[in-house]
Amino acid sequence: SGVVITANNKYYAALLSDKIKRGQVGKKYVAIVCGKLDGEGEIDAPIDRIGKSIIKREVREDGERAVTRYSVLATSEKYSLVLLTPVTGRTHQLRVHMAHIGHSILGDGLYGGESSEISRQALHCLEMNVCGVGTFKAPLPSDIKALTDKYFPDISI
Numbered sequence: 334s335g336v337v338i339t340a341n342n343k344y345y346a347a348l349l350s351d352k353i354k355r356g357q358v359g360k361k362y363v364a365i366v367c368g369k370l371d372g373e374g375e376i377d378a379p380i381d382r383i384g385k386s387i388i389k390r391e392v393r394e395d396g397e398r399a400v401t402r403y404s405v406l407a408t409s410e411k412y413s414l415v416l417l418t419p420v421t422g423r424t425h426q427l428r429v430h431m432a433h434i435g436h437s438i439l440g441d442g443l444y445g446g447e448s449s450e451i452s453r454q455a456l457h458c459l460e461m462n463v464c465g466v467g468t469f470k471a472p473l474p475s476d477i478k479a480l481t482d483k484y485f486p487d488i489s490i
Contacts, residue, residue: 335458357464365455366436370413373404409484
């Protein structure tokens with residue numbers, strides 16, 4: 334859920350694609366991950382497909398470089414509320430990286446974060462900045478907001 338930017342014609346699609354390639358599009362996500370994670374850090378771990386799967390990915394030495402920065406906003410007994418910033422843009426990058434460090438995203442059945450608390454991944458794009466265009470923001474959806482209220486009542490996003 335969250336901010337998604339699309340182009341309404343080929344000209345703007347090419348401009349947006351160029352900005353992405355040049356690293357001129359920044360994104361910030363919030364996620365609820367399983368377990369207690371502390372502090373902040375950077376995950377620099379290459380990602381590639383698992384076998385012939387067109388969907389599932391994994392960290393592997395022969396994969397494409399993928400970098401994710403994280404900062405823990407709050408923790409509870411079971412979960413951590415994390416701000417995630419992808420530096421690169423690999424498929425499933427945030428999901429794969431969080432699972433790789435042992436903190437799968439809540440509700441992510443594909444990468445080990447299954448939960449009866451939410452019917453999807455507890456992952457939301459809070460903000461997207463397109464250089465020269467502007468910053469776009471999206472409030473938390475009700476299902477993730479309910480979980481943050483339940484497990485992290487002192488945090489306001």
